[in-house]
Amino acid sequence: MSDVSSKKLHADIQACFASMRATNPLVHCITNYVAMNISANVLLAAGASPAMVHSPEESGEFAAIASSLTVNIGTLSPHWIEGMKNAANAANEAGKPWVLDPVAHFATSLRREAAADLMALKPTIVRGNASEIMALAGEASSGQGVDAGDEVAAAEGAARALAKQHDCVVAVTGEIDFVCDANREARIAGGSALMSQITAMGCSLTTLVGAFAAVEKDAFLATAASLALFAEAGTWTAQTAKGPGSFAWQFLDQLTALQPEDISADRVVA
């Protein structure tokens, strides 16, 4: 990315954060049992309104009301899959953006099929770790359950291929995050290795991507902005946290305290 475009992306990220905070979007989350609490707290701290609504009897109706939808397959059962599909179809019909987090989709046939069916419903954005994104593109990967076993750099080709094939934005997270659509790409730096030691940090980031996508039509920018906010909050939290326990609550405090102008230009790297 050239200096000019990095500068512009950085300015756009700050504006996007300001707009998300000012709007307080309602984010419909269908996420896993592990991630529900931290995701709701992350959304509140960042300036959005979370609602966890997964039942197929109401998920479609709710998706039509919410500003965006996020779907995470972390703890899966057939009843939940039905709720996810109803919500994704309703979001599509209502023209609302939706985000897919294909947690450990390579691990079992139930997950593989659910992820493939959800991809066919055309998510606006897909966010996963390197192993999940590589496997989604049909590449060999070394994921162990929900944890990544591959580097982000190894997943860049897979992300580009998925973005083109499914006409969506793809984000791969890890030490330096990568985001792309069919024509653009960016890398976002910052955060801390402690973030991979706290369960559901990635899942909660996925719900934050939904918050930004609710207010920003350019899904590439919305995704880059959410990655940058997480990276900024993680960078500051790492200066005071003593381990994963204190990191988790101090991270929420940092998310709340950060202002748009605090997102550093160092987050956007070439």
Ligand SMILES: Nc1ncnc2c1ncn2[C@@H]1O[C@H](COP(=O)(O)OP(=O)(O)OP(=O)(O)O)[C@@H](O)[C@H]1O
């Ligand atoms: N080594 C690292 N250095 C800096 N930031 C990191 C590192 N590892 C992960 N992160 C950050 O942690 C957040 C979660 O990303 P990660 O790739 O760990 O998600 P995940 O594997 O899907 O997590 P989970 O499934 O537990 O929710 C992202 O903001 C990412 O940038």
Ligand SMILES: Cc1ncsc1CCO
């Ligand atoms: C630990 C775990 N198991 C299923 S989902 C989840 C949260 C992190 O992806």
Ligand SMILES: [Mg+2]
């Ligand atoms: Mg994950």
